[in-house]
Amino acid sequence: MPDTAVLDVDGTLVDTNYQHALAWFRAFRRFDVTLPVWRLHRAIGMGGDQLVPAVAGDGFEAAHGDAVRAAWTEEFDPLQPEVQPFEGARDLIAELDRRGWTVVLASSGKQQHVDAYLDLLDARDLVDGWTTSDDADATKPAPDLLQVALERVSGRSGVLLGDSVWDCEAAKNAGMGSLAVRTGGFSAEELADAGASAVFDSLPELIESLDRTGFARPS
Structure with a gap:
């Protein structure tokens, strides 16, 4: 029990969910990938290891997964004081x-x-x-x-x-x-x-x- x-x-x-979605949007833009923010929001709650292939595909994950997760951290950190x-x-x-x-x-x-x-x-x-x-x-x-x-x-x-x-x-x-x-x-x-x-x-x-x-x- x-x-x-x-x-x-x-x-x-x-x-934090909307700050997360915005940070992911900006992180993907660094790689010339523009994803609708609503789609990113729907994936918030997954960890980054799951989110990247879910929204951008396995090919993007293989080529840029670690880099886009690092970019997400750089984009999210300035938003942290708003949380x-x-x-x-x-x-x-x-x-x-x-x-x-x-x-x-x-x-x-x-x-x-x-x-x-x-x-x-x-x-x-x-x-x-x-x-x-x-x-x-x-x-x-x-x-x-x-x-x-x-x-x-x-x-x-x-x-x-x-x-x-x-x-x-x-x-x-x-x-x-x-x-x-x-x-x-x-x-x-x-x-x-x-x-x-x-x-x-x-x-x-x-x-x-x-x-x-x-x-x-x-x-």
């Missing part, structure tokens, strides 16, 4: 901790970005652990990162909170249940179809409904 709350970070706790936490983000972590959950942040972000988000959320003393892009060879929707997150805190079983269909699919691939918030820009129907047992418009709405969700109490 679940004893660990596995929380996605980008798009779930901090409002803000979603309303209720720290309150949710604190409430899960109060209820007795082991809380781990499952991020595929760069170490420096995850460090910045931990400080932004003032959450270092509330969470039991976190991951970065260095911790798994394959990112969401592969299950690897969620499995690493669970192992990091010696969790028995987890429930994921995410904002994208890729989060929900990763949870399903890892044998976890999932809840979702619409803060990443995906519809309730898409998130439910991807495996979310419940979908909320915001973190405050989720907090008010915790007793009716998989985050009621750890087992």
Whole structure:
């Protein structure tokens, strides 16, 4: 039975998805590839190892994958000061901790970005652990990162909170249940179809409904 709350970070706790999409758009433009921003947004939630071939093809990945990911970092870093936490983000972590959950942040972000988000959320003393892009060879929707997150805190079983269909699919691939918030820009129907047992418009709405969700109490 679940004893660990596995929380996605980008798009779930901090409002970054549109900055990510813009940074990817600019990174691909360096290679004379112009992709519609809406298409890039639809892929946000995947790690860079999955996103590049998904939006630009396996040939582009083979020729330029590492270079475009490096370009993305250069484009995203100047946008970092604009990032803000979603309303209720720290309150949710604190409430899960109060209820007795082991809380781990499952991020595929760069170490420096995850460090910045931990400080932004003032959450270092509330969470039991976190991951970065260095911790798994394959990112969401592969299950690897969620499995690493669970192992990091010696969790028995987890429930994921995410904002994208890729989060929900990763949870399903890892044998976890999932809840979702619409803060990443995906519809309730898409998130439910991807495996979310419940979908909320915001973190405050989720907090008010915790007793009716998989985050009621750890087992």
